[in-house]
Amino acid sequence: MEYRDCLKKVSPYVPGKSEEEIKELYCLNEVYKLASNENPYGPTQKIKEATDKLLYSLYPDNYVTNLRNMLSKKYDLDKDMFLFGNGSVEIIQMLSRIMLDQGDNIITELPSFSSYFSEAKIQDSQIKTINFNDKYSFCLSEMISLIDNNTKMIYITNPNNPLGTIISKDEMLDFLKLVPSDILVVVDEAYGEFVRDNKFESAINYIKEYSNVCVLKTFSKAYGLAALRIGYIVADKSVINELEKVRVPFNVSTISQNIAQIALQDEEHMKYAVKQIHDSIDYMYDELEKRGIEYIKTQANFIMINTKMDSKKVVQELIRRGYIVRDGFPLMDTWIRVSIGTLEQMKGFTKKLCEVIL
Ligand SMILES: Cc1ncc(COP(=O)(O)O)c(C=O)c1O
Structure with a gap:
């Protein structure tokens, strides 16, 4: 079969690994996916009645x-x-x-x-x-x-x-x-x-x-x-x-x-979730600063952290410990992108990050 030539330059989209895949691979009970900038607070409860x-x-x-x-x-x-x-x-x-x-x-x-x-x-x-x-x-x-x-x-x-x-x-x-x-x-x-x-x-x-x-x-x-x-x-x-x-x-x-x-x-629910995310971001700023870890101040629901190490290896180590995050961004070989989860998730993540990079 002869496919279009320009497709040779295209790679399929690689999503963050799923929680199920990682649980199975590393025999973990708890896995936290902080890789695709989703929102851990989910949508408003009012949707249940409508479906x-x-x-x-x-x-x-x-x-x-x-x-x-x-x-x-x-x-x-x-x-x-x-x-x-x-x-x-x-x-x-x-x-x-x-x-x-x-x-x-x-x-x-x-x-x-x-x-x-x-x-x-x-x-x-x-x-x-x-x-x-x-x-x-x-x-x-x-x-x-x-x-x-x-x-x-x-x-x-x-x-x-x-x-x-x-x-x-x-x-x-x-x-x-x-x-x-x-x-x-x-x-x-x-x-x-x-x-x-x-x-x-x-x-x-x-x-x-x-x-x-x-x-x-x-x-x-x-x-x-x-x-x-x-x-x-x-x-x-x-x-x-x-x-x-x-x-x-x-x-x-x-x-x-x-x-x-x-x-x-129910925009109130959306605003509630955004406020929780902001609290988690502020927590991350404090923790990263205390430990002298470089990061970029964020206006979104994820944060870039400079691990000063090969980010591929850091991601592998974090995944083993139950936290799925992303690496592989052009020009940023030592950086990882972490989606902001709940405060509890970010506390757990920070502990594991320190284990891996400090
Ligand atoms: C900048 C940007 N645009 C668009 C999208 C796609 O969002 P969706 O297709 O879920 O609406 C994403 C998803 O991560 C994104 O980061």
Whole structure:
């Protein structure tokens, strides 16, 4: 069989190992998965009642009407400025399909979310990147100098995954003024709800002025619904119209649509979970500082820690001790990314980290 040539450059997505795999491999009773930036507090309890009433035999609402209406009210934006995906990752795939041909290029940050890279490669497009600065943030003006006639899209992850740092409102607006209007700027705000720094502002506020700006959002993180696979994009209607052409019909299940609505109705629960995560982050800052371990201050629900050792070995040792975390980020060979769990989990993790690296 002869497959497309550009697939030779693509590797399959490697998720964090599952708790079940590690329990079996190392004969452990307790394993804590702190590898995929999920939210240990889960969604609101109110969803339990709703699942009983589901119409399992019918296809889902292809227009996602009720959730769309709620989001349109929440952001005070037209209903036709939204499109939903089987996780926001599916929308990254759709964006690549509408924008990228062979020989085109995207510009993004290094490191950043792996799907931007794999989806561009699948379209046989090139990837240009800017590196982080000494504050582990990015200077967006460097992206401007990388733009050429084949540049179709720019991805900015705000806050960045895996660094956890943000692009401020002022930096973003200065940047948007300089980007040609035929280049689509995708701001991925998967972790936006966790940001505490008031220099951050959601780029959803800029879409009316800059019709080439769109924003990715997900229910997987702050809303605790990673298992349901539901995310959305907010964009100018002209972008949504093109995305609709490549969207798989009925791509968001009824259960995901209904439960996402309930999650939105109970934002108090989301805010409670975010507050707990912040308390755990503050605990981590104290503990890491006390021990002189280098880390990056985070605006998301994960933290980068410099182990000053080969991070692959550190991850192996932590997994043996029941804590699944991630390594393997470009330019960061000694760093690990740890998703923020409950305070108890972070206490346990810190103890094991010290055993391994100190
Ligand atoms: C920056 C970023 N964007 C998008 C996603 C995808 O989220 P989902 O497909 O669960 O909505 C992730 C998941 O980790 C992420 O880190």
